[in-house]
Amino acid sequence: MASFFTEAGKRYILQTGLSSYVGISDAASANVYRLADGTLVPPSLINPLWAPTYPRDPTNALTYITISYAPGMTVNDPIGFLDVVCGVSLGVVCQLQL
Numbered sequence: 001m002a003s004f005f006t007e008a009g010k011r012y013i014l015q016t017g018l019s020s021y022v023g024i025s026d027a028a029s030a031n032v033y034r035l036a037d038g039t040l041v042p043p044s045l046i047n048p049l050w051a052p053t054y055p056r057d058p059t060n061a062l063t064y065i066t067i068s069y070a071p072g073m074t075v076n077d078p079i080g081f082l083d084v085v086c087g088v089s090l091g092v093v094c095q096l097q098l
Contacts, residue, residue, distance in 0.1 A: 013067065025086075027064070031043075031055070033046050054080065064083070065081050065083055065084070066081070067080070068082050
């Protein structure tokens with residue numbers, strides 16, 4: 001999974017320990033992911049990018065996606081997408097090529 005992300009991006013997350021919003025959410029409908037501009041993100045593009053055991057939100061309470069190390073993971077584990085609650089102050093990704 002980590003090969004999907006640039007070395008610079010991995011280095012930033014490793015050095016800062018920060019998660020960043022990627023501009024994708026399923027706020028309107030569970031597991032139907034859209035970019036901030038409303039563009040649909042096909043499951044075939046997003047599914048390989050999830051961190052291990054994610055997504056894990058059957059009630060759709062976690063509607064925004066960050067890129068991060070999953071809680072409990074170490075720096076040797078792959079980074080990936082996590083589903084989270086919006087409202088936490090995090091960084092943002094300016095561009096993510098899918």
